[in-house]
Amino acid sequence: MELASWRLLARTMKNADVVLEVVDIRDPIHTRSRRVEQMAEAMDKDLIIVLNKSDLVPRNVAEKWARIIEGQGYDVLYISARHRLGTRILRGFIKHVVRIKPFSVVVVGYPKTGKSSIINALRGRKGAQTSPIPGSPGYTKAIQLLKIEPGFYMIDTPGVIPVEGGWPEAIIRGRSPEELVDPVPPAVALLERALKYNPKAVEKAYGIRERDPMLILEELARKRGWYYKLSKEPLIEEAARTIIRDYHRAKLLFYVPPEEYLGGRH
Numbered sequence: 266m267e268l269a270s271w272r273l274l275a276r277t278m279k280n281a282d283v284v285l286e287v288v289d290i291r292d293p294i295h296t297r298s299r300r301v302e303q304m305a306e307a308m309d310k311d312l313i314i315v316l317n318k319s320d321l322v323p324r325n326v327a328e329k330w331a332r333i334i335e336g337q338g339y340d341v342l343y344i345s346a347r348h349r350l351g352t353r354i355l356r357g358f359i360k361h362v363v364r365i366k367p368f369s370v371v372v373v374g375y376p377k378t379g380k381s382s383i384i385n386a387l388r389g390r391k392g393a394q395t396s397p398i399p400g401s402p403g404y405t406k407a408i409q410l411l412k413i414e415p416g417f418y419m420i421d422t423p424g425v426i427p428v429e430g431g432w433p434e435a436i437i438r439g440r441s442p443e444e445l446v447d448p449v450p451p452a453v454a455l456l457e458r459a460l461k462y463n464p465k466a467v468e469k470a471y472g473i474r475e476r477d478p479m480l481i482l483e484e485l486a487r488k489r490g491w492y493y494k495l496s497k498e499p500l501i502e503e504a505a506r507t508i509i510r511d512y513h514r515a516k517l518l519f520y521v522p523p524e525e526y527l528g529g530r531h
């Protein structure tokens with residue numbers, strides 16, 4: 266597991282002209298890093314917040330999130346690196362903000378938000394390594410400079426987990442599901458959110474109608490034939506790892522509605 270060290274990240278940010286903070290639009294509240302934003306502000310850097318994975322939420326939800334963050338005084342765009350939606354606008358927006366050449370843009374944010382995928386989408390070809398398996402450990406291992414076009418450079422960084430990191434995002438993005446000592450509590454938290462925000466999510470993903478997170482884990486383990494060897498009890502840890510993996514790959518699909526933020530319940 267490789268996470269960026271804050272000191273190295275600060276140095277890299279200092280040397281860049283623009284800071285791009287990548288957020289997972291399924292849960293902007295818990296995947297935004299106030300610390301990164303404060304660092305950018307303290308360094309007087311232009312900051313652009315990019316809400317990525319917008320293919321996983323309805324368009325009006327993406328719009329609402331963008332408006333909320335804009336209302337806080339930030340430059341913000343929503344895109345889908347995977348579907349190459351909004352990437353051309355992003356490219357133009359960066360040039361509009363920076364106004365000098367040559368320039369470099371440092372891409373920062375929580376692990377697995379799609380930082381490397383965005384760089385590849387802007388390049389139009391691969392170059393930054395992305396996770397082949399969703400939810401695998403922090404994929405980008407080192408800071409890497411990539412050329413987008415002459416005079417336009419982007420710096421890929423490994424994900425950072427802010428100290429204030431949201432639960433359970435900080436845990437499930439900080440390590441791969443395999444590395445988690447106890448995957449059950451974060452999986453239960455994810456299931457609670459899934460049940461709350463998309464009541465059909467669990468049934469759709471697994472054909473399980475149960476609504477109690479612990480019983481869902483048990484039923485999933487039974488369905489998949491995962492049992493402890495000696496006690497023959499369902500192996501809920503394996504089911505929990507599956508839940509976390511499926512959240513990363515959006516097989517277990519839900520998103521936090523913007524109203525949640527407006528209601529001030531975060």
Ligand SMILES: Nc1nc2c(ncn2[C@@H]2O[C@H](COP(=O)(O)OP(=O)(O)OP(=O)(O)O)[C@@H](O)[C@H]2O)c(=O)[nH]1
Pocket residue numbers: 317318319320321344345346347348375376377378379380381382383394395396397398399400402403404405406422423424425515
């Ligand atoms: N659905 C969807 N998935 C995406 C999108 N962008 C990236 N992903 C997926 O999210 C996972 C993480 O993408 P990466 O580009 O490796 O993310 P990263 O932020 O560079 O990750 P680290 O280097 O580990 O910090 C991969 O499985 C991508 O395929 C997107 O726009 N939509």
Ligand SMILES: [Mg+2]
Pocket residue numbers: 380381382394395404405421422423424
């Ligand atoms: Mg990466």
